[in-house]
Amino acid sequence: MNRPIHRRLALATLALAGLCASLAPALAQTAVELRIGFQKSASLLTLQKAQGTLEKKLAPLGASIRWVEFPAGPQLLEGLNVGSIDIGFVGEAPPIFAQAAGANFVYIGHDPAAPEAEGIVVPKDSALRSIADLKGRKVAFNKGSNVQYLLVKALEKAGLTYTDIQPVFLTPADARAAFEKGAVDAWAIWDPFLSAIEKQTGARLLTDARGIVPNHAYYLAERGFVQKHPKIVQAVFEDNAQQARWLKANLREAARIIAPVQGLDVEIVEQAIRRYQYGVTPLTPEVIAAQQKVADTFAELKLIPRAIRIADAVLAPQ
Structure with missing residues (x-):
């Protein structure tokens, strides 16, 4: 006596399974x-x-x-x-x-x-003591990054222009290598790279962005x-x-x-x-x-x- 009920239940289950299968692609798309x-x-x-x-x-x-x-x-x-x-x-x-x-x-x-999270550093034994000392020097930074604006404004504050330095466009990893080898005179960089070069090599901070740019x-x-x-x-x-x-x-x-x-x-x-x-x-x-x-x-x-x-x-x- 229960066979028709079981048959209808089985058919309903199959129908539901088919419906779920047909909806699966649509659900995946959402x-x-x-x-x-x-x-x-x-x-x-x-x-x-x-x-x-x-x-x-x-x-x-x-x-x-x-x-x-x-x-x-x-x-x-x-x-x-x-x-x-x-x-x-x-x-x-x-x-x-x-x-x-x-x-x-x-x-x-x-x-x-x-503004404390970016800065311009020089090696610990560098003779450079101020941003004004960067005139004619090679400064590494990632082209188009936030520190490029810091560099421009820091130079301006020191009475220099962007054309007074030699920009060296390098990614942070390449810039650090160049900085440690002495291939560049200074490095404009952001944290945590800034903190790393300070603590690991004793690099000196010429300036951070305080009073220069908001960052x-x-x-x-x-x-x-x-x-x-x-x-x-x-x-x-x-x-x-x-x-x-x-x-x-x-x-x-x-x-x-x-x-x-x-x-x-x-x-x-x-x-x-x-x-x-x-x-x-x-x-x-x-x-x-x-x-x-x-x-x-x-x-x-x-x-x-x-x-x-x-x-x-x-x-x-x-």
């Missing part, structure tokens, strides 16, 4: 992979990656993460421009060079100014991704804010987590993260104006091919 461009020197993102907190926050949204590492900001911006990442975190100069070159991205947030850092994204996935971006920023608070309250423990990833001693990492300020916030008119000053300076020096408006790359609040 899953989102967030590709985050980062540098190991970006300590907060490195912490987020190591802790796995962002993956947990994005899981309910059906999103996964792929972390894509870059050696410096200019290379990260190129990755954003060619579509290999969706969101990235860089200093103030790389977005300006990228925007002037026609890259398609938007500013979506920034960290507070951190903001920015979160950038592909415009279409932000417009299509605002909840994912919001989750990224919520996790960022939570991890920023934890880091500042647990500097030593945070340094222990970050140090192995960056390949540095805990003491070096702790000094570096003390110098940075963390916690992403939307861009204010004041921050946009400060970034516009960087762009205008680079345009005046013909370091970029054309003048740009930062506001053109700022996404309106959603």
